[in-house]
Amino acid sequence: MRKSCLGENLTAFLFISPFLAIFVLFLGYPLIYSFYLSLNKVTTLVDVFNNLTFVGLDNFKTLFHDGLFGWSLLMTLYYAGLIVPLGIASSLLLAVLLNNKLKFHSLFRTAFFLPYVLDLFVVGIVWTFIYSPHFGILNRILEALNIRYFSEQGFLGNPLTAMPAVVLVNVLKGAGFGMVLYLAALQNIPQSIYESAEVDGAGWWQKLTKITIPLLRPVTLFMVIVGVVAALNAFVEIYAMTSGGPSVNIGGKAYGATWVTGYYLFDTFYVRLKLGYAAAMSYVLLAIAVCVSLINIRILRPKTEY
Numbered sequence: 691m692r693k694s695c696l697g698e699n700l701t702a703f704l705f706i707s708p709f710l711a712i713f714v715l716f717l718g719y720p721l722i723y724s725f726y727l728s729l730n731k732v733t734t735l736v737d738v739f740n741n742l743t744f745v746g747l748d749n750f751k752t753l754f755h756d757g758l759f760g761w762s763l764l765m766t767l768y769y770a771g772l773i774v775p776l777g778i779a780s781s782l783l784l785a786v787l788l789n790n791k792l793k794f795h796s797l798f799r800t801a802f803f804l805p806y807v808l809d810l811f812v813v814g815i816v817w818t819f820i821y822s823p824h825f826g827i828l829n830r831i832l833e834a835l836n837i838r839y840f841s842e843q844g845f846l847g848n849p850l851t852a853m854p855a856v857v858l859v860n861v862l863k864g865a866g867f868g869m870v871l872y873l874a875a876l877q878n879i880p881q882s883i884y885e886s887a888e889v890d891g892a893g894w895w896q897k898l899t900k901i902t903i904p905l906l907r908p909v910t911l912f913m914v915i916v917g918v919v920a921a922l923n924a925f926v927e928i929y930a931m932t933s934g935g936p937s938v939n940i941g942g943k944a945y946g947a948t949w950v951t952g953y954y955l956f957d958t959f960y961v962r963l964k965l966g967y968a969a970a971m972s973y974v975l976l977a978i979a980v981c982v983s984l985i986n987i988r989i990l991r992p993k994t995e996y
Contacts, residue, residue, distance in 0.1 A: 724969045724972065724973075725969070725973060727742075727965060727966055727969040728749055728750070728966055728969035728970035728972075728973055729744060729745065729746060729747070729749070729966070730742040730743055730744050730745060730966045731743040731744075731745045731748075731749075731966050731967075732964075732965035732966045733963055733964065733965070742966075745966070749966050749967045749969070749970035750970050750973075750974070752967065752970075753967075753970060753971060753974055757943070758945070758949070758954065759951075759954065759971065761940075761945045761949060762949050762950055762951040762953070762954040763951060763978075765853070765946075765947070765948065765949055765950045765951075766921055766922060766924070766950045766951045766952075768853060769853060769856075769857065769921050769924060769948075769950055770917065770918055770921035770922075772853065772854065772857040773857045773860055773861060773917060773920075773921060774913075774914060774917035774918060774921070776857065776861045777860070777861050777864055777865065777868060777913065777917055778868065778910060778913050778914070778917070780861055780862075780865040780868070781864075781865050781866075781867070781868025781869045781871070781872055781913065782868070782872050782903075782906070784802055784865055784866075784868075784869040784872075785868075785869045785871075785872030785873045785876055786872075786876070786898075786902070788802075788869070788873065789873060789876045789877065799869070799870075799873070802865065802866040802869055803866035803867070803869065803870060804866065805862060805863045805865075805866060806863060806864055806865075806866040806867045808863065810860075810863065810926045810927055810930070811926050811929075811930050813859060813863055813927075813930075814859065814926065814927045814929075814930025814931045815930055815931075817855075817859045817931065818846065818930065818931050821844055821845040821846050821855055821931075822844055823840060823841055823842060823843060823844030823847065824844075826844065828845070829841060829844065829845075843936070846931055846932050846936075847935075847936050848936065849936050849937070849938045849947040852932055852935070852936055852947045852948050853947060853948050855931070856927055856928065856931055856932065856948060859927060859931070860927055868909075868913055871909050871912070871913070872906060872909055875905070875906050875908070875909045876902070876906070879901070879902070879905050883901055884897055884901065887900070887901060907990055907991070910990060911986060911987065911990040911991065914986045914990060915982075915983045915986055915987075918979065918982050918983065918986070919979050919983070921950070922951060922952065922975050922978065922979050923952050923975075924950050924951075924952045924953070925950075925952035925953055925955075925956055928948050928950055928952065928953045929953065929956070931948075932946075932947075932948045933953075934946035934948055934949040934953050934954075934957070935947065935948065935949075951971070951975055954971070955968055955971050955972060955975070958971060
């Protein structure tokens with residue numbers, strides 16, 4: 691019996707060994723080395739594997755006194771506070787509408803999902819032209835309605851509208867992904883539950899809030915966690931559309947209205963070449979992502995009665 695179990699275990703390890711090798715080489719080792727890098731001072735890419743200056747926890751201590759890092763966390767919180775609820779609401783709305791047997795519903799599902807597979811950088815560039823104050827179609831429509839507030843700076847050049855404009859692009863692009871998840875979950879809810887609720891006199895609002903939304907908790911939890919992690923790693927859309935700007939003057943210092951942590955991490959690593967400091971920043975962001983995910987799991991996990 692023991693030999694049989696040992697043989698099965700060896701066979702299983704043999705099958706998963708290619709994945710383990712790839713994981714250790716491309717994920718495990720970089721993860722460990724990046725933490726070691728965060729304990730050192732590195733200023734050039736050439737010295738990333740040698741000539742390191744050990745500074746201990748100095749990089750982490752500096753982060754807590756870095757005003758620009760604090761501002762980037764605030765902007766990331768603002769970004770997440772917009773994109774997570776809007777993304778979930780739009781995905782759920784599309785799923786509820788397309789869950790009905792509408793005419794051409796398969797065509798609509800495909801049309802709403804297609805933007806998700808497009809490259810985010812390309813989508814950002816296209817929307818930069820749409821938002822343009824000089825030849826953008828959106829500003830032309832507003833000018834036709836005699837709204838000229840955005841004619842000079844545009845949506846991306848105005849500190850008040852830059853972040854919402856970026857969020858709108860991401861919500862429109864990613865709504866199809868959440869729609870597919872919610873559709874799959876909706877189709878797994880037994881119709882007998884809704885029929886029983888109708889017998890008890892429940893209307894569409896009661897069925898939505900008392901049955902549909904509670905039963906969709908696992909998908910919502912997944913969407914929240916993925917949305918928060920995506921917000922902490924947001925870079926491509928910011929780089930393509932605003933490059934961290936426009937500037938906001940606070941206390942005599944200029945800060946970027948879309949200067950999120952992902953963009954600050956990129957700027958620290960590739961522009962300023964403060965590699966150890968950037969590695970420390972990445973671990974702080976990892977800790978924040980884990981804490982936020984655990985809180986979301988605690989709040990949104992399915993209740994036993996469901």
